[in-house]
Amino acid sequence: MLVQAIIKRIFIGVVTLLVVSIIIFIGTSLLPGDVANIILGQMATPESLAALREHLGLDQPPHTRYLMWLGNLLSGDLGMSKAGTGVGTVGTEISVMIQPRLVNTLRLAGMVALISIPMAMGLGLLASMYPGSRIDRAITFTTLSIISVPDFLVAMILVMVLAVQLGWLPSIAYMSGNETGWQLIRALLMPTLTLVTIVSAQIIRMTRATILNIMSSPYIEMAILKGVPRKRIILRHSLLNTIGPIVNVIALNMAWLIGGVVIVETVFAYPGLAKLMIDGVQTRDLPLVQACAMIFCATYVILIMIADMASIISNPRLRHPK
Amino acid sequence: MASLLEVDQLKIDARKDDGSLTPIVKGVSFNVERGEVVALIGESGSGKTTIALSALGYTKPGLEFTSGEVRLHGQDVISMPSEEKRLMRGQKVAYLAQSAAATFNPALTIGEQVTESPVLHGQLNQEEANQRAMELYRALELPDPENLGKRYPHQVSGGQLQRLMAAMALCGNPDLLVLDEPTTALDVTTQIEVLKAFKSVIKQEGSAAIYVTHDLSVVAQIADDIVVLYAGEIQEHGGAEQVINQPGHDYTRRLMNAVRPPPAAGQGDEMTGEHEREVPALEVRNLSAGYGKKINGVPVTRVLKDVNIAIERGHTVGVIGESGCGKSTLARVMSGLLPASQGEVLLDGDQLKPDLKDRNRSELQKVQFVFQMADTALNPRQRIDQILGRPLEFYLGLRGGEKRKRIAELLDMVELPQDFAGRYPDELSGGQKQRINLARALAASPEVLLCDEVISALDSIVGANVIELLKRLRKKTGVSFVFISHDLSTVASFADEIVVLYAGRVVEQGHVDQVLSPPYHPYTRLLIASVPELRLGWLEETMETQEAQAGIDRVVQITEIGCPFYDRCPIAIEGTCDKEIPPIRKFGQSHQIECHHNENEFLN
Numbered sequence: 001m002l003v004q005a006i007i008k009r010i011f012i013g014v015v016t017l018l019v020v021s022i023i024i025f026i027g028t029s030l031l032p033g034d035v036a037n038i039i040l041g042q043m044a045t046p047e048s049l050a051a052l053r054e055h056l057g058l059d060q061p062p063h064t065r066y067l068m069w070l071g072n073l074l075s076g077d078l079g080m081s082k083a084g085t086g087v088g089t090v091g092t093e094i095s096v097m098i099q100p101r102l103v104n105t106l107r108l109a110g111m112v113a114l115i116s117i118p119m120a121m122g123l124g125l126l127a128s129m130y131p132g133s134r135i136d137r138a139i140t141f142t143t144l145s146i147i148s149v150p151d152f153l154v155a156m157i158l159v160m161v162l163a164v165q166l167g168w169l170p171s172i173a174y175m176s177g178n179e180t181g182w183q184l185i186r187a188l189l190m191p192t193l194t195l196v197t198i199v200s201a202q203i204i205r206m207t208r209a210t211i212l213n214i215m216s217s218p219y220i221e222m223a224i225l226k227g228v229p230r231k232r233i234i235l236r237h238s239l240l241n242t243i244g245p246i247v248n249v250i251a252l253n254m255a256w257l258i259g260g261v262v263i264v265e266t267v268f269a270y271p272g273l274a275k276l277m278i279d280g281v282q283t284r285d286l287p288l289v290q291a292c293a294m295i296f297c298a299t300y301v302i303l304i305m306i307a308d309m310a311s312i313i314s315n316p317r318l319r320h321p322k
Numbered sequence: 323m324a325s326l327l328e329v330d331q332l333k334i335d336a337r338k339d340d341g342s343l344t345p346i347v348k349g350v351s352f353n354v355e356r357g358e359v360v361a362l363i364g365e366s367g368s369g370k371t372t373i374a375l376s377a378l379g380y381t382k383p384g385l386e387f388t389s390g391e392v393r394l395h396g397q398d399v400i401s402m403p404s405e406e407k408r409l410m411r412g413q414k415v416a417y418l419a420q421s422a423a424a425t426f427n428p429a430l431t432i433g434e435q436v437t438e439s440p441v442l443h444g445q446l447n448q449e450e451a452n453q454r455a456m457e458l459y460r461a462l463e464l465p466d467p468e469n470l471g472k473r474y475p476h477q478v479s480g481g482q483l484q485r486l487m488a489a490m491a492l493c494g495n496p497d498l499l500v501l502d503e504p505t506t507a508l509d510v511t512t513q514i515e516v517l518k519a520f521k522s523v524i525k526q527e528g529s530a531a532i533y534v535t536h537d538l539s540v541v542a543q544i545a546d547d548i549v550v551l552y553a554g555e556i557q558e559h560g561g562a563e564q565v566i567n568q569p570g571h572d573y574t575r576r577l578m579n580a581v582r583p584p585p586a587a588g589q590g591d592e593m594t595g596e597h598e599r600e601v602p603a604l605e606v607r608n609l610s611a612g613y614g615k616k617i618n619g620v621p622v623t624r625v626l627k628d629v630n631i632a633i634e635r636g637h638t639v640g641v642i643g644e645s646g647c648g649k650s651t652l653a654r655v656m657s658g659l660l661p662a663s664q665g666e667v668l669l670d671g672d673q674l675k676p677d678l679k680d681r682n683r684s685e686l687q688k689v690q691f692v693f694q695m696a697d698t699a700l701n702p703r704q705r706i707d708q709i710l711g712r713p714l715e716f717y718l719g720l721r722g723g724e725k726r727k728r729i730a731e732l733l734d735m736v737e738l739p740q741d742f743a744g745r746y747p748d749e750l751s752g753g754q755k756q757r758i759n760l761a762r763a764l765a766a767s768p769e770v771l772l773c774d775e776v777i778s779a780l781d782s783i784v785g786a787n788v789i790e791l792l793k794r795l796r797k798k799t800g801v802s803f804v805f806i807s808h809d810l811s812t813v814a815s816f817a818d819e820i821v822v823l824y825a826g827r828v829v830e831q832g833h834v835d836q837v838l839s840p841p842y843h844p845y846t847r848l849l850i851a852s853v854p855e856l857r858l859g860w861l862e863e864t865m866e867t868q869e870a871q872a873g874i875d876r877v878v879q880i881t882e883i884g885c886p887f888y889d890r891c892p893i894a895i896e897g898t899c900d901k902e903i904p905p906i907r908k909f910g911q912s913h914q915i916e917c918h919h920n921e922n923e924f925l926n
Contacts, residue, residue, distance in 0.1 A: 218419060218424040218425050219424065219425055219427040222417070223427070224411070225375075225378055225380060225411050225417040226412040226416070226417075226490075227407075227408045227409060227410070227411035227413060227439055227443060228408075228412075229408060229442070232442070237427050237429075237430070240427075316429055316476065317428070320473070320474050320476075320477060
């Protein structure tokens, strides 16, 4: 039963990824103009365009091009950058362009996850243990305020306070790639703080709501009437039942950290993957856009899949069938 | 020596959203002596659960103790500091809730939950607690006591879970047990066993108990003392024998009158047959149905098998059986909510499309469904006139003044004042909501009403009134009823024909008087014998009979070979009943039993 459920979930994940790849491929082909246009510029003759298209395989029917692209993707070949930005990226391998950016993004996301997940779950737990208390109201009020403010504003406020007024941290997080430990942490600190604030707010609220929901169920009332201490009621009786929903919120937030943080990256001039994709869109570097989009979508699909598996495994009905 | 528990002038209020207080319990006093079972009896809203919970120094959220004391061993548990309350709960006073399924934590093993309290309180170490739990499992006659603790709540049956809850309460050796409607959600057959287990365990352990219920027949079996409550006040208080045999208070007598006599022949209405026609109003032939994916046209989970029922115009067919036997599925198939996998449904002799979506408007109009829970069946955001107006517009095309007039008539028909039209369902009581639910179905001017457990959620007095209403409606309108219930007494007093379902098969059907008198199918006999009677000592007598022995709670399964009732049947013939599908035996007109025994054997 359990193994079956997990295999089924993995299968659904793979199918989702395939569908996503088709959507990305169609989406990028709908953009006006193709790579040949971009490379040769507006002054190109129809003959040279046709020749380049043939050279690049762009004259093939769409499904052949899709299969070729997918095949290359699966064998790890992300293709060549097809657009120039004036700094000579034409002909650079996309994997080479992506690799340092991906490392930066993962580094930032990792830092944020490491700090925010335990902190947010702890605060959510704290708020739910004393509903209506001063601590609970303070936490609820703060998180609601943070969620309501757009992320760039959170970033700006932090810059204003920590960088401009107090001068503790640099206001941008430029990375040359040669930073050593302390410099690296210093550079990462501002974006990390911003993202931790945003991500934690959501996880705190969800943890609190989920635990409170379970705390009003009859089996918790029973535990109270059995004389079980409050701490044990929350840690043993309710936490196990909250794993499913909470893990899902965490997974959604982690996926957002990989692909959705372009504004925060821009504010801090942080060289992450999301910013690379925006650059790719601006220069109409379609293979780059496709590759980035695939990475983002795959992150979402895989993280949600892991979250679902966690809730499948935490469900005693599936773990111990009749 | 003082009593074990003294409830002294207890007052409890409910705090509303606007901060005002409404009294729920209005100065109640009674005592519980050691080794004594005191029953709190009353309808919903009488405050019986609230009073019972006060013995643990606990109130539901939104309620507050205003004055009075509840003294356990002479010490007030209401004013007790919370840490002392915690130590007292589970150790000195233990609680058993109505629904064990909701009371067990789905994520923890049964063993952990049963032994948790004494281990946490330091009464026993884990090993001793496991030992004690195992003894209790044995005493409660639970299967496989050695390994039961390692299982999860979803892995045992409802009746077993209910008994496990008793084990959970008793594990800490409490001085006082608080039982809150512990058998209300169970089938009669399971109820007997659970009652018996509770009674013998309470006696064995010598603990006192407060037993909360609305069911006088159950009280008669288990209580030493009875406290009758109405609207937060004590109406009558006395020994069980005195209250039951010589009730001193009007309200107690009204409660007693609402208890239907045990099912027997001759209780149903005399049918005139004035509405009858050539063809039955609704008929199902060779019907099979189930849930889940279909393989070769047969659903994975089969629920109904080869069901044949005809409902004559103006007649009422009662469908009876334990939970899981397929009663509700039958109604769903008739209404088209669940398309049958085989067989046909005929309305007025014409075949109906299996799926609701394919039926035309007049076919939809003629078959209406009355759902069990009026609370969830009525849209809380619609006024009563909107709820009743919709079918009038949709089926009959009524608008404006005509519609208003008809709504007024419908309210009249279900005996509610006409100004209810402007109210919302939340402003109505449970019984009133069920009347609206009924009026909604009647608004379509149907020919067949499918009533699925329509009075199960109602208090006995309210439920009895709804049944009286249904009887008058039947006479007036000539509507045919399919009346589904697990309560044989209700069916006996309302239906004129009974269909007994077991494991998705019709094991017996016929006129009420025929079904409720010999010859019986052994399953019908078990059902009849399991209905608790309002007299002391019934439980002990019944436990001696072979019918009760067969009531042992087992998983009901659809069988491909043999009789589905084989492993519970006291008169099963080995080699025949487990191998061959039983034949249908006809006894006189329209009475039939599906069994291997023949008529002569039945009459013995």
